Amino acid sequence: MRATDDGSADIAYPSAIAFVLVHLACIGVFWTGVSQGTLLLAAGLYAMRMFAITAGYHRYFAHRAFRTSRAFQLGLAFLAQTSAQRGVLWWAAKHRRHHQYADTELDVHSPVQRGFLYAHVGWIFVPQNDATEIDTVPDLSRYPELCWLDRHPYLPAVALGVATWLAMGWEGLVVGFCCSTVLVWHATFSINSLAHVVGRQRYVTGDHSRNNWLLALPTFGEGWHNNHHAYQASARQGFRWWEYDPTFYALRALSWVGLVWDLRGPPAAVIRGEHKLGRPVIDKVAAQLAAAFPVEQITRQLADALADMPQWEDLKARAIAARMQAELFWKEVDLPQVPTFEEIRHYARARLAPTRSLDDISLAIRARVLEVLYSRLLEASAAPSA
Ligand SMILES: [Zn+2]
Ligand SMILES: [Zn+2]
Numbered sequence: 001m002r003a004t005d006d007g008s009a010d011i012a013y014p015s016a017i018a019f020v021l022v023h024l025a026c027i028g029v030f031w032t033g034v035s036q037g038t039l040l041l042a043a044g045l046y047a048m049r050m051f052a053i054t055a056g057y058h059r060y061f062a063h064r065a066f067r068t069s070r071a072f073q074l075g076l077a078f079l080a081q082t083s084a085q086r087g088v089l090w091w092a093a094k095h096r097r098h099h100q101y102a103d104t105e106l107d108v109h110s111p112v113q114r115g116f117l118y119a120h121v122g123w124i125f126v127p128q129n130d131a132t133e134i135d136t137v138p139d140l141s142r143y144p145e146l147c148w149l150d151r152h153p154y155l156p157a158v159a160l161g162v163a164t165w166l167a168m169g170w171e172g173l174v175v176g177f178c179c180s181t182v183l184v185w186h187a188t189f190s191i192n193s194l195a196h197v198v199g200r201q202r203y204v205t206g207d208h209s210r211n212n213w214l215l216a217l218p219t220f221g222e223g224w225h226n227n228h229h230a231y232q233a234s235a236r237q238g239f240r241w242w243e244y245d246p247t248f249y250a251l252r253a254l255s256w257v258g259l260v261w262d263l264r265g266p267p268a269a270v271i272r273g274e275h276k277l278g279r280p281v282i283d284k285v286a287a288q289l290a291a292a293f294p295v296e297q298i299t300r301q302l303a304d305a306l307a308d309m310p311q312w313e314d315l316k317a318r319a320i321a322a323r324m325q326a327e328l329f330w331k332e333v334d335l336p337q338v339p340t341f342e343e344i345r346h347y348a349r350a351r352l353a354p355t356r357s358l359d360d361i362s363l364a365i366r367a368r369v370l371e372v373l374y375s376r377l378l379e380a381s382a383a384p385s386a
Contacts, residue, residue, distance in 0.1 A: 015124075015125050016124075019121075019125070019185075022178050022181055025173075026182055029174055031170075032169075032170050032174050038168055038175035039175065041167075041172060041175070041180075042176050042179050045160070045176060045177065045180040046184055048079060049079065049082055049180070050184055050187060050188075050220050051220060052076055052082070052083065053184065054222050054247040055247050055250065055251055056076035056079065056080040056088075058095065059251075060073070060076060061077065061080075061137075064139065065232075065235035065264050066235045066251060066255075066260050066261065066264060067261050067262040068259065068261070069259075070143070072259055072260065073143075074143075074145050074149075081149060081153060081157065082156040082157050083184045084157035085185070086153045087151070088149055089132050089140055089141060090150060090153065092140055093133045094109075096137070097133065098192070102207035102209065103208045103209075108129055109192040111192075111197050112196065116193050116197065117193075119196065120186075121189055132150065161178075164176040187218040187219050188219070188222075190215055191215065191219060191222045191223070191225060195210055195212055195215055195222070195225035196208045196225070197210070199215070199225070199226070200212075201353050202226055202227065202230075202353055203226055203230035204281065204352050204361075205281065206280070206284035207229055210225055210226050211224050211227060211243075216244050217244070220246045221247045222247070224239065224243050224245065227239045227266075230266075230270060231266040233264050234265055235251055235264050236248040236263070236266065239271045248263075273353065273354050273356075274356050276360075277356075282360050283364060285361050286361050286365045286367075287368065289351060290364075290369050293339075293344075293347070293365070293369050295376065296376075299380070301337045302337045302338065302377060303380055305337050306333065309335075315329070315332055316381045319378055319381075326370065326374040329374055338370075338373075339366065339369060339370075341363070341366055344365050345359065348361050348362050
């Protein structure tokens with residue numbers, strides 16, 4: 001794990017002790033053995049809790065992708081909390097923040113910002129992430145029963161652990177509860193870590209989210225993470241018919257019996273990648289691509305070419321005296337070294353998934369690149385050695 005300034009690489013926090021102990025408890029299988037009964041129990045508890053996390057914590061509580069009754073909502077929250085991933089309000093609040101700031105420094109778990117292990121598990125135990133930003137979940141905090149559950153985050157998990165022990169003894173606890181809990185943890189966490197590193201990007205989302213069919217298998221459809229970042233309000237994350245999404249199939253079955261309703265889906269234009277991107281995404285993508293643009297090299301080439309320009313001394317003097325806006329400056333500098341809109345468009349297209357907003361993104365990149373070039377050229381000119 002990469003060290004960070006705030007010392008977040010140090011995960012020796014008290015809240016991590018139980019997490020480590022449940023991992024260690026899995027070694028107990030060498031003493032208890034594994035029977036068909038406890039294997040079935042583990043598989044059942046894995047499936048039930050993975051569904052509660054993906055359909056409940058993620059698609060319902062964090063994204064409100066469908067509607068349900070207050071009783072079913074409570075059931076989903078309770079089941080999800082048996083997986084010991086903290087309380088329902090905490091989970092939803094942290095996840096909404098992830099989408100708001102995806103892969104920027106404000107993202108709570110970005111593998112791009114702080115490394116893979118931190119995004120996978122380290123962030124959970126950092127004290128600064130303990131608090132629930134209650135103002136981000138006003139729609140959930142108005143239910144006292146959800147607030148109560150959130151204040152007792154591990155109660156449902158402990159109750160389930162005790163129940164497995166009462167029902168099937170130590171083997172039930174170790175295989176049925178501990179092993180399946182660890183598997184649910186790492187499957188869930190892999191969406192925060194791996195699904196932002198490995199896979200394909202079908203849509204321009206301004207972050208590093210990926211579609212990964214292999215991750216979709218253990219996570220019941222959550223591996224279509226780039227789809228999800230492209231349209232987070234959808235109850236369905238597999239956008240194409242072959243994109244395996246059992247969470248959605250189960251939700252649709254539940255809608256047939258009236259337990260859930262108003263399942264939201266992605267607009268056809270989003271599925272085809274023909275939607276116009278929002279301004280925040282355009283600006284985010286433009287900032288990333290502009291930062292990677294070879295500005296240094298062009299600055300050197302331009303400085304040489306400008307020196308040969310007859311009106312350069314006058315232009316430079318006016319620009320340095322700040323009597324000239326960058327826009328005007330570029331109108332007067334007609335040199336082949338200045339990146340054209342077409343060149344920038346070509347550069348962006350080579351680096352992005354197909355999008356209808358390519359022109360808007362390219363315009364924004366060009367504005368940023370020209371701004372940097374303008375200030376670099378003036379800095380170079382104003383420097384005493386120039
Ligand atoms: Zn994500
Ligand atoms: Zn999400």
